Amino acid sequence: MFIHTRKILFLASALAVFLSLPFPEISRTAVSVPVKEPVLKPSPVQEEAERYLSRYLMQYHFRQLAVNDSLSREVLSRYLDELDESKSYFLASDIEVFRERYARSMDDEFLSGKADAGFYIYNRFLRQAREKMRYMIALFEKGGFDFTVQESMELKRDKAPWPATVQELRDLWRKEAKYQLLNLKYSGEEESDDPRKALIKRYRNRLSILEQQNAEDAFRAYTMALTTSFDPHTSYFSPGDFENFQIDISRSFEGIGAKLQSENEYTVIHEVIPGGPAFRSNLLKKGDRITGVGQGNKGEIVDIVGWRVNDVVKRIRGKKGSVVRLKILPASQGNKGPARIVEIVRDEVRLEEQSAKKEIIRLNGRKIGVITIPAFYLDFEGQSRNKPDYASTSRDVRKILGELRKENVEGIVLDLRNNGGGALEEAVKLTGLFIPDGPVVQIRNSQGGKVVLEDEDPAVVYDGPLVVLVNRYSASASEILAAAIQDYGRGVVIGGRTFGKGTVQSIMKIRRPFNFIYKADDLGQLKLTVAKFYRISGESTQHMGVKPDISFPSLIDSEVVGEDNYTSSLPWDVISPARYSRTSWLTGADVRDLRERFTQRNANDSLYSRYVRDLAVLNGFRKKESVPLFEPAFKAEMERIRSFEAQWSKEDQPDILLNRSAAVVVDMADLSGNRLPGAEQAPWQAEKK
Structure with a gap:
């Protein structure tokens, strides 16, 4: 989520310029290379961009990192993980050389704006990667794999040691070749009639790509390791990359x-x-x-x-x-x-598909309204021109609430699952439809300055039973709304813990202090984190996300998806709360009562029991750390996975969480005496005309 740069920081008018040291020699390769490999070096423009990049990160990033040997080790470790997460390119001796040379000097290069270390390591990576492709091609051409041997291949090697010898490395490559052959043979793809030929073509293609790598690829990889050491959402865009990032919305979709x-x-x-x-x-x-x-x-x-x-x-x-x-x-x-x-x-994005939608669920003769919001959208241009029908999440939901009222629904489920955010203004306005005026979210910059965004409209458009559905993909603006509803005690949040993205990014052009010859933006752009979001209670939504009042087991793998899976994620913390008053809608006892009813209902539900059993099977697949290379065992494993996946991909699978959430709304209506609280104030008539 972006906030306009000028509201948060001012650019320095000039930055110091530092000279680069000579580029070091490439170390000997552990695997023989039959051809002379070109050595990539940073261009003068890239070196200049690196000097400015370091200054911008130090001056404007929310995280004020100490530039010392600790940062050197962090950047080096991140860079090696990016290039060789599977530990199947570098040797342990390579890593020892890298650490000896750069574990205490990358911070110095960072301060002087150099990229020599990044290019040195990238050149070594390219040589090893090309050698691996040539070796794999030779294996497939030779053939003769023995699939009767009882051996396996590690699927997750991020914590494994780097191979100590060339033989160990080549053994990893051999097992990977066997895995690729088996996988292609039993994948059901058309090309699997001749897996070896298909894989030879595939690896020749990869070798061709590696042979076309240039200085831009090396610079991109190294700066990514550098920027994401500050936080996972900070990144550098070269002029060419930013052109793609900035593509007109209609084209980008x-x-x-x-x-x-x-x-x-x-x-x-x-x-x-x-x-x-x-x-x-x-x-x-x-x-x-x-x-x-x-x-x-x-x-x-x-x-x-x-x-x-x-x-x-x-x-x-x-x-x-x-x-x-x-x-x-x-x-x-x-x-x-x-x-x-x-x-x-292929098609264009249909704006009507992006809009909020309604449906009605009937549960034992009770009618529950469901409003699904895929994103927090806002037509900024239409708003600025005062168009009467400009697209707006809050305006559309306001209208839907009126329509559902006429349908005599007993409560509302607000579905924010898979909603990754959008316009911050809309999150604030949408929250305001359900609460009196008051704060919705706090924003704090690195200097401690704080801004509180508030709902300024005292009217409450809807004051009935409310459930907010979230999952691990609910992020940013979705988390702001869910957190506010929870903090005010206005409704119940159900589902899984949210993503945990509670940071604000801003785009900055990297400018030279004197710009008589070059374009202002020819050194690229920097997207960097400049602020954090906080709940009105004072807790950040960063890292931990929003914990639901009533939890529901999710198909989403929380060990892969979520802010807390990024090693450089900014931490969760607390600031002073905003001044606000909880509504009288729900007490802690009410929430505990609703949670108990929810749990009891699921305990007697065969569909829920089946869901939990199947989820356990799925988690078993996810946690597998190796795969058998013994062909009968491999075939049986693949058939089991495909059978399970086919079962779960059926279109007639019921939305269990939505149905159970509707039941919670019914419970809430019963707790309130089977009526909409506040109905005597006619909240539906309070909306502005």
């Missing part, structure tokens, strides 16, 4: 309607845009890894592992109405299960 980001070698679904074809198809989820892209219903699926994310986006985008096929590793299985092919028809 072409294709499948999903935002992508790069994580290690993979392109990952960062966000599914409400209203887009991916959203409507329900085939992609946040965290899914895309490993291949094919055009049309039968086009060849091209392996895109290791590609630049901008190149992947270009391949996924296309003419409206055309088909794109994606090969994904589902996040639901911890990206470990068999790959799945999904087919999506």
Whole structure:
């Protein structure tokens, strides 16, 4: 979530310029390389950008990190994890050299704006990565794998040691080759008729990509490690990258309607845009890894592992109405299960699909209104021009509440699941529909300055039973609303703990102090964290998110999704509370009563019991740390996973949490004497005309 830069910080008019030291020699390679590899070096423009980048981070970032050897070790560790999370490229001897050279000097390079360490390590990575691709190709060409041997491959090696010898490293590669062959053979893909040929083509493609790597790729990787050492949402954009980041909204939503980001070698679904074809198809989820892209219903699926994310986006985008096929590793299985092919028809985002929607659930003769909000949207241009029908979450929900009142519903479920946020102004206004005037959220900058955003309208549009549904994908503005409803005691929050993104980012242009020759923005842009959100109770939503009043087990893997999974995440903390008064709607005893009824209802529910059992099976898949390379065992494992996934992907699966939440609304109505509290004040008539 962004707040205008000028409201928070002022740019310095000039920054000091430092000279770079000579680029060090590349160390000997542990695996023989048959060709002379080019050595990448930072360009003068990149070195200049690095000098300004260090100053901007130190002056304007919310986290005032001490620049010392501790920062050196943090950046180095993060960089190595980014390049070689699987511990299958570098040797232990490489890591020893890197630590000896840079574990105490990266902070000095940071202060002087140098990128020599980043390029030194990246060059070594490229040499090892190219060697691995050549070795894998040779393995597939030779063939002769023995799948009767009782051995396995580690799926999660982030905490494993780096291989001590070349033989250990090559043994990892051999096992990976066997795994790829088995996976392709039993994945059900068309190309699996000849897995070896398909994999030879795949690895040749990856080798070609590695051979085309340039200084921009090295600089991008190193600056990512540097910026994310401050916090996970701070990043640098080169002029070319920022052009893609800044694409006009109508263009950025072409294709499948999903935002992508790069994580290690993979392109990952960062966000599914409400209203887009991916959203409507329900085939992609946040965290899914895309490993291949094919055009049309039968086009060849091209392996895109290791590609630049901008190149992947270009391949996924296309003419409206055309088909794109994606090969994904589902996040639901911890990206470990068999790959799945999904087919999506390209289209534009339909704004009406992004809008708040209503439905009515009938439960034992009782009518409960449901309002689903995919995002906090606001047509800023329409608002500035005073258009009478400009799109606004709060305006649409206000209208829906009136319609549901006419339907004589007994309460409301506000569904914020998978809502990643949006316009902060709308979160404040939407909260104001359910409470009298008062504070909604606090914002604090690094200097301790605090701003309190308030609902200034004393009218309460709806004062009946209210449940707010959240899950691990509910973030930012969704967390602000859920937290305010909880702090005021205005309703009950049900679901899973929210994402925990309680930080504010701002985009800053990196400017030279004197700009007679170059463009003002030719050194790129920096998106950095400048402030944090806090509940009116004083607690931050950062890191811990919002804990629901009534918890419900989730299909989302909380060990993968959530702010607390980022090692550089800003901490949870507390500031002084805002001045506010709780409503008289719910007491602590009421919430405990509702929680007890919810638990008892689930204990006698066979559908819920089945849900919990299946969730336990799914978590078992996610926690697997190895996979058998003994073919009969591998085949049985893949068939079991596919069978389970087919069962869960049925479209007729009931929304258990929504149905159980409607029952809680009925309980709330019963607690209030089977009427809408405040009805005598006619709150529905209090809305502004």
